[in-house]
Amino acid sequence: MLFQKRFWLGIADGSVTLAFRRWGRQQVLPGRPYRTAAGIIDVTDVTVVDPATISDDDARAAGHPDAVSLVADLPGDPANPTYRIAFRRAAGPDPRAELAASAELDPAEIARITTRLDRLDRASSYGAWTRETLRLVEEHPERRAGDLADMVGRERAPFKLDVRKLKNLGLTESFPVGYRLSPRGRAYLDATRD
The missing domain is CATH 1.10.10 (Arc Repressor Mutant, subunit A)
Incomplete structure (x- = not known):
């Protein structure tokens, strides 16, 4: 999964545990590890959400100050579904x-x-x-x-x-x-x- 550099430290220290993406189709699956520039993450849950329901708490868990800034910064075509991706840093070293x-x-x-x-x-x-x-x-x-x-x-x-x-x-x-x-x-x- 790709993350902007500003999120790498939060992913590495465990403070960033959510991501939101607009995709034409789901790109990641729960239960699978993914490489990022900040290390390997394990995706634990993927759900489609209405951007208007994203909470400030979820936005902070995604590395944003609040939901308004997250939605404004959300890349991709607004016509595509918005995916909420929950993850954790993988426990083991990068193979x-x-x-x-x-x-x-x-x-x-x-x-x-x-x-x-x-x-x-x-x-x-x-x-x-x-x-x-x-x-x-x-x-x-x-x-x-x-x-x-x-x-x-x-x-x-x-x-x-x-x-x-x-x-x-x-x-x-x-x-x-x-x-x-x-x-x-x-x-x-x-x-x-x-």
Whole structure:
């Protein structure tokens, strides 16, 4: 789920436990975890509500001072249903962080990573990118995404999306500015270097 930066601290400290969204169709399901920039959340309830019934207490739980400001700030088409999403911060660590920290790769795990990277390369409309991107991140740690994208002649937004795919495999880590190879990513490159 996407949240504006102003809500990240409240999500992380547990003071923000609600979100309201206008969607053409429901985008999240109760009982499932979702990644946010503030960490993983567990969605506990999703209901359709009339925006006029949103209380000041609900607005404060969503990080707004009152219901009037929340409704005024509500993104999306007003013709769409308004969803009230209740959530809590997930208790455990982000599985991607645990995966990224595992630098002991046996041959079977190296083969699994290679298969996944090959699949991403084949699915790409602009050709093989995974190893080039890993090497780029290795050579330019914590460099702005736009700079890295320019180095390989790509647009920033799709480049960032691709790096996120590598992060989902535990191969990169995000920083306030740019990325670094994770221990797992470094171990993979070291094991497969010609």
